[in-house]
Amino acid sequence: MCGIVGYVGTQEATSILINGLERLEYRGYDSAGIATVTRGELHCVRAQGKLFNLRQKLETEVNPSQIGIAHTRWATHGVPAEHNAHPHRDMYNRVAVVQNGIIENYQEIKAELINQGYQFTSETDTEVIPQLLSSYLPAKPQGDDFLIAVQKTVNRLQGAFALGILCVDYSDEIIIVRHQAPLVIGFGQGEFFCASDVTAIVPHTSTVLYLENGEIARLTPIGVELYDFELKRLRRFPRNLDLTHVSVDKDGFKHFMLKEIHEQPTVVQSCLDHYLKNEAEDNPICLNLDPQIYTNTQQIMILACGTSWHAGLVGKYLLEQLAGIPTSVQYASEYRYAPSPILPNTLTIGVTQSGETADTLAALSMEKQRYLNLSREGKFKILGITSRPESSLAQVVEQIINTHGGIEIGVASTKSFIAQLMSFYLLALDFASRRGTLSREKINNIVKGLRQLPGQIEEIIREQNRTIEAIAHQFSETQDFIFIGRGINFPIALEGALKLKEISYIHAEGYPAGEMKHGPIALLDAKVPVVAIAVPGEVHDKVLSNAQEAKARDARLIGVSSLDDRVALSVFDDILSVPMVDELLSPILTVIPLQLLAYHIAAIKGLDVDQPRNLAKSVTVE
Ligand code: AGP
Secondary structure (H helix, E strand, O other), X not given: OOEEEEEEOOOOHHHHHHHHHHHHHHHOOOEEXXXXXXXXXXXXXXXXXXXXXXXXXXXXXXXXXXXXXXXEEOOOOOOOOHHHOOOEEOOOOOEEEEEEEEEOOHHHHHHHHHHOOOOOOOOOOOOHHHHHHHHHOOOOOOOOHHHHHHHHHHOOOOEEEEEEEEEOOEEEEEEEEXXXXXXXXXXXXXXXXXXXXXXXXXXXXXXXXXXOOOEEEEEEOOEEEEEEOOOOEEOOOOEEOOOOOOOOXXXXXXXXXXXXXXXXXXXXXXXXXXXXXXXXXXXXXXXXXXXHHHHHOOEEEEEEOHHHHHHHHHXXXXXXXXXXXXXXXXXXXXXXXXXXXXXXXXEEEEEOOOOOOHHXXXXXXXXXXXXXXXXXXXXXXXXXXXXXXXXHHHHOOOEEEEOOOOOOOOOOOOHHHHHHHHHHHHHHHHHHHHHOOOOHHHHHHHHHXXXXXXXXXXXXXXXXXXXXXXXXXXXXXXXEEEEEEOHHHHHHHHHHHHHHHHHHOOEEEEEEHHHHHHOHHHHOOOOOOEEEEOOOOOOHXXXXXXXXXXXXXXXXXXXXXXXXXHHHHHHOOEEEEOOOOOHHHOHHHHXXXXXXXXXXXXXXXXXXXXXXXXXXXXXXOO
């Protein structure tokens, strides 16, 4: 949430910063701003709304400079307005700050500063930072005074934050701080970059250093110095990134979301290529996890938010049904304030596309601490599933399964979800194979099915995209939708509803099909369409009966089903067709038409599909 970019070097800073913001806009788009030091003065240009507005302002406000910081905002404290936009400055215009995070004790600090005569112009938590910093700066700062003032300030702040700071008296110095919100430094020749996400840096360099929690860095044209919060000098070395998957272009698609839907066959294939060996091997899966994970695990707990939580629900089904391991799935945001009693030999899995979700990271850190306190009474392991192995998640978990989903820009997750599902299939099969809970024949059959998925996803997109677009036209005015599914497709009903809510702003709910008659069926009438996931398998007939119950209440029925399924054809008014597939593997296919349905409804309504209102891609605040 919120994106930070910084540049110091020999090039004109503004265009580098604005291009960086463009690549970070998915993190928030309520306002944007930039601060530079030009001719010995601090200049700040800010605009409410999307980056486009800031670009327009900058056409008339030109401040040439070789140093600057910039920000794209997702509002937490204070409405999305220009006076709340970052960078924020102190009342003497000496210091400018961009922040990603939340300062929890800002009111206490603000009251203190107001008592000292400081005047505030915004409702944000961030504004206390430049004001406080300014109060620690001598009238004529020199040497390390700026750095020391930053250190004093940071030690007063509570919360989770990443900062980029400029001081007018230091026209070739940016100081950045990381405390539980991501920051990465890019190394060029006589120039240095910093950003919340490497996507903003990759056009310039692939040599990067990820800051760790509790670190301060000073960036000047001659180098980078790293310190802890006590200003003890640290030495860590940058590394070279593999940039294969760092593409932030639409590649001819109208929206990133549509592009990312189309990338799903490749994502599945890439996951298979990385983790599947020859079927003739003893165990065809090679996740290379710590062997203790396989021997010790007696139960699994999955922690995640949003779409990743839905992937966790499918994971639970697979781990319990294929590998026989009792599994619970918790909302990280709830769990961190009401954790379950600890059971020995638990494997905790954090699932997060971005690897930066504050609630998921906090819940995992809490578990890590609880396990450390009890380590003599059982064996505990923490695993992460993410498409961003370089993210903050790596600092919390012991091992990561890289989903190989690549960077996702559309705020509504599509290919990340598919990649997470694939990781759970492979993890469950890996356990099943090592523990002998499934026969070799059964495992080989499932693996064979997995290998067919890329082609089948491609087929759905190729054959169904137009049909689904046509169906979508009928629902642009619809106010409410219900999605139902059972068993392994219940989480897909939840995911289908979430996609629709997020980008089309239509109220939608996902329910286990059998639960409808326990209350939600009261909502149904001719104005509330019901989408039912009914693929051949154990719950096929049950879902169709539940769909019939909805039809008897005049609901319009849309089925996610196979065109070869005659019974389904006779029940549903419209079919979003998927190929015939084993029910166990069906979630990888059934979610695709639901993504397309949500996409087309939102696109038909003319909504901003990639940057829906009120949302941000990485939720780095609590
Ligand atoms: C998905 O479409 C959402 N944008 C959101 O629910 C997301 O899945 C959630 O915020 C978790 O993000 P993460 O996977 O990066 O942790």
